[in-house]
Amino acid sequence: MPALFEANFGIPDTFLYAIVFIWGAVIGSFLNVVIHRVPNELSLLPSSKCPKCDNGIKPYHNIPIFGWLMLGGKCVVCKNPIAWRYPAVELVTGLVFVLTFSQIGLSAFLPVALVFVATMIALLFIDAEHMILPNVITYPLFVAALAVRIIYPIAIEGARFSDMNFAPVNYLVGYPEWAVSLAGALLGALAGGGSLWLVGAIWKALRGVEAMGLGDVKMLLGVGALLGWRLTLLTIFLGAFSGALVGVVMIMKSKDRDLQTQLPFGIFLGIGSIVALLFGERMISWYVSNFIP
Ligand SMILES: [Zn+2]
Secondary structure, three states: OOOHHHHHHOOOHHHHHHHHHHHHHHHHHHHHHHHHHOOOOOOOOOOOEOOOOOOEOOHHHHOOOHHHHHOOOEOOOOOOEOOOHHHHHHHHHHHHHHHHHHHHOOOOOHHHHHHHHHHHHHHHHHHHHHOOOOHHHHHHHHHHHHHHHHHHHHHOOOOOOHHHHOOOHHHOOOOOHHHHHHHHHHHHHHHHHHHHHHHHHHHHHHHOOOOOOHHHHHHHHHHHHHHHHHHHHHHHHHHHHHHHHHHHHHHHHOOOOOOOOOOOHHHHHHHHHHHHHHHHHHHHHHHHHHHOO
């Protein structure tokens, strides 16, 4: 969005981006609470405590990123180190919010996109730390994605999700927009959750080991419902590609050649789905125009 706000409202774009970044960092500090407490089934009520000694943290130490820097990465009371994950999640969320805002712009879809990327950030950090993708996040993600796919075409004139312009969803002629959108969402969920489930089942049959948890499958139900089948298959491709790359590097660096460690695949799916949401349509059309005659 080049200089849109400067031209139209007299607000410098850099100022607007700074606000979006700060807002993202504040959401990031809430995501830290989610990442720490949801897998441990603790309450999400806002009360900032040192994760080790439970001592309250002063409000000014709660300022995203800077609070951690002011504390020198240590709790004032017990001097235990506070994980670098805290400022990292705040920084990442701030940057991803800026990126999302720059790609989506001020549109009715922006709130959905921001909630989606925030959810992906929470899931990928939870998977990295705890090796699980909690149902309390993946189930509501799926339900919310279906709701968005039904409500948006009804509430917003001309709102279309990108998969509705492509086969086989665009074959549905003469049905109301919300029904076409819902059909696209269900197909996307099937493409996402179904293909991951199938890969897991085949792997289990061949190797006799669980290749991935059902958490990944449930996560991709929600991603698939919102993004549609094309961007979801792109998400899986990006996730598998980057996951394989990291996996090969890890195996090469490790002494143990038959490494059986499970990579938390949710990390790569989370990153893949954010890339697919923001850049996916352009990536697909670039690929199609260059490689498909
Ligand atoms: Zn402490």
